[in-house]
Amino acid sequence: MDVFAHIEPPENVSEEYARRAVEAVRIEVYGDSHSMTVAANFDDVPYIYRGRNQSRHLPHINFDIHAPRRLQLRAELDRSELALRGIEGDLNLETDRTKLEARDLAGKLRLKMDRGDATITGMRGALDVENDRTDLTLNLVQIDGNSRLETHRGNIDLRVPQSQGLSIHANRGRREEFHTDLPVTIQSMSRDRIDGTINGGGPELVVRTERGKVTLRRD
Secondary structure, three states, X not given: OEEEEEEEOOOOOOHHHHHHHHHHOEEEEEEOOOEEEEEEEOOOOOOEEEOOEEEOOOOEEEEEEEOOOEOEEEEEXXXXXXXXXXEXXXXXXXXXXXXXXXXXXXXXXXXXXXXXXXXXXXXXXEEEEEEEOOEEEEEEEEEOOOEEEEEEOOEEEEEEOXXXXXXXXXXXXXXXXXXXXXXXXEEEEOOOEEEEEEOOOOOEEEEEEEOEEXXXXXX
C-alpha cells in the first residue's frame, strides 16, 4: 500500500512559521495485511504567542492512497482532502472539515463527518453514515446490507437503481425531512415515524434527521 500526503502550508502566517508548521506534521500509517489506519498528527505544530494569547495555524493535507482492491481501511482526517478509488472491504472514515471524493467502492462503509462535503459515486454494499453540518451525495449506489443514514443540519442525497428493494424506517416531523421519488408501500405511519417498503422490501434503511434532509432518488 502506498500513501501520499501533500501538505500545504497554513495561510496568513509568516514564511518561517509556515515552514515550521509543515515540518511538524506527522503522517501516521500503521496496521497489517488485513487492516490499516491513516491519520495526521498535528501535536507538534507550534503555537504563536501574542501576550497572554496563543493560537495555532494548521497546514492543509491532501491524501492519495494506493492499495490492493480488497482491504480494511480506517482513516481519520482533520481539515484535509481524501480521494478513494476502487476499494472493496470494510471502510471506516472519520473526518472533520474535510473534502471526500470516492468512486467504485464495495463492502461496508462507515462514514462519520463533521462539516465538509463528500461525493461518492459507484458503490455496492452497506452504509452507516452520520453527518453533522455536511452535504453528502451518493450516486449509483446498490444497497445489499442493512444501512443507516443520519444527518444533523446537513443534506444527504442518495441515488439507487430503480429496481432497488428496501425496507424503510424514517423519522418525520417539523425539523426532519425525508423525500423519495421511488414508490413506497406504507406499512405504518405516525406523527414522527414512517415504515414502508420499496419494490417489495429488502435491506433495512434507517433514516434519521435533525434539522436536515435526506432524499432518496432513482438513478
